[in-house]
Amino acid sequence: MIRPAGSRRTVLERLVPGALHLLLMTGSGSAMRRNHDAAGISTHGRKRMTTLFYILAYLAVIGFVATAAIKVKGYLAASPLHARWELYPVPHEGPKGSYGGSFMEETDWWTKPRHVDHMGDIKALLEEVLFLHATFTHNLKLWFRTYPFHFGLYMLMGGTIILVVAAFLRLFGMNPDGGFLTFVHNVINAISLVGMFGIIGGGIGLICRRLHDEGLRKYTTPEHFFNLGVFIVFALVGLVAWAFNPSFARMSGDFIYNLLTFNFAEINSTTFVIHMLFGFFVLIWIPMTHMGHLIFKYFTYHDIRWGDTPTDFSQKNNEKMKQALQFKVSWAADHINGQGTKTWLDIATESPKKD
Numbered sequence: 001m002i003r004p005a006g007s008r009r010t011v012l013e014r015l016v017p018g019a020l021h022l023l024l025m026t027g028s029g030s031a032m033r034r035n036h037d038a039a040g041i042s043t044h045g046r047k048r049m050t051t052l053f054y055i056l057a058y059l060a061v062i063g064f065v066a067t068a069a070i071k072v073k074g075y076l077a078a079s080p081l082h083a084r085w086e087l088y089p090v091p092h093e094g095p096k097g098s099y100g101g102s103f104m105e106e107t108d109w110w111t112k113p114r115h116v117d118h119m120g121d122i123k124a125l126l127e128e129v130l131f132l133h134a135t136f137t138h139n140l141k142l143w144f145r146t147y148p149f150h151f152g153l154y155m156l157m158g159g160t161i162i163l164v165v166a167a168f169l170r171l172f173g174m175n176p177d178g179g180f181l182t183f184v185h186n187v188i189n190a191i192s193l194v195g196m197f198g199i200i201g202g203g204i205g206l207i208c209r210r211l212h213d214e215g216l217r218k219y220t221t222p223e224h225f226f227n228l229g230v231f232i233v234f235a236l237v238g239l240v241a242w243a244f245n246p247s248f249a250r251m252s253g254d255f256i257y258n259l260l261t262f263n264f265a266e267i268n269s270t271t272f273v274i275h276m277l278f279g280f281f282v283l284i285w286i287p288m289t290h291m292g293h294l295i296f297k298y299f300t301y302h303d304i305r306w307g308d309t310p311t312d313f314s315q316k317n318n319e320k321m322k323q324a325l326q327f328k329v330s331w332a333a334d335h336i337n338g339q340g341t342k343t344w345l346d347i348a349t350e351s352p353k354k355d
Helices: 011-078 091-099 118-131 133-138 140-171 179-212 222-243 248-261 270-288 290-306 315-325 344-349
Strands: none
Touching: 011 248, 011 270, 011 290, 091 118, 118 133, 118 290, 133 140, 140 179, 140 222, 140 248, 179 222, 179 248, 222 248, 222 270, 222 290, 248 270, 270 290, 315 344
16 A cells, blocks of 8 residues: 555554564464474483483492392302312412322321412413313313303403593593594404404304203203393394494493493483493393303302312301201211201211111
């Protein structure tokens, strides 16, 4: 509408454009608010899930340590004194071990101070743990399957320990993008790749061995397959995370550093998150299954085979022996005649009845 110069607009003319502008602004504002609210909810949801992920990591570590400690404490408290196996050579006998000798071959050995070669024990323990020496010697077919699996675990555990040390170095100011830690991350990337392939190949080999070996199949339970399957899936997802991220080691190192500093930074890799969730489960699961031999190896293997501390040399063993002598004897044989009323101490100190 053409208006003469100097004429004034009517109220309606002034209001309508303003109303239209307000309507348009209200509509677009509502859309903007909806988008903003949705973004806020999405961001808040991601933060909550990230926090939950880190909390699960703390719980997994605490659960592993607590469960392992409870298991070891329960084993030591409940297990009786084991019988001497007399399996020679004993690694802590020092020079006598070279020919299968023992401190007991010395005259009046109980009156002399005992010298234990702890380095010999450590050497034997490392030889068995790192190389599965007994399996290699006595069951080579099994060794070719179980050693890659164990070696893969050692690679991942060793890599994790190195990354924890690297995280502490970062706490003291070392630059994660510097030459030294970059070199460390490259080494860990290689170690992780070897480790995951070892777990996958060895795990599949052990499953096949349990399925097709007649002797081993008799002692195989569904738990064995479940445990091996969990480890294989854990390694497979880790392999995917390794392949589709610029640096698997750097991502793992950042995650450990964030755990130490309580910085719940978002992790932008779904495969890494899934890999770690399987890792959290494995960490808690290990002490509760036969896979716990990782923790009990010394107590259930080396100590039982070569624990030869004389009772008179150990106050702890002395107390256990006294407790054992108080057990009731239920044997009804004439030469024992326990009948559930006598203790082993009674039987050991009384003269046998004559026929």
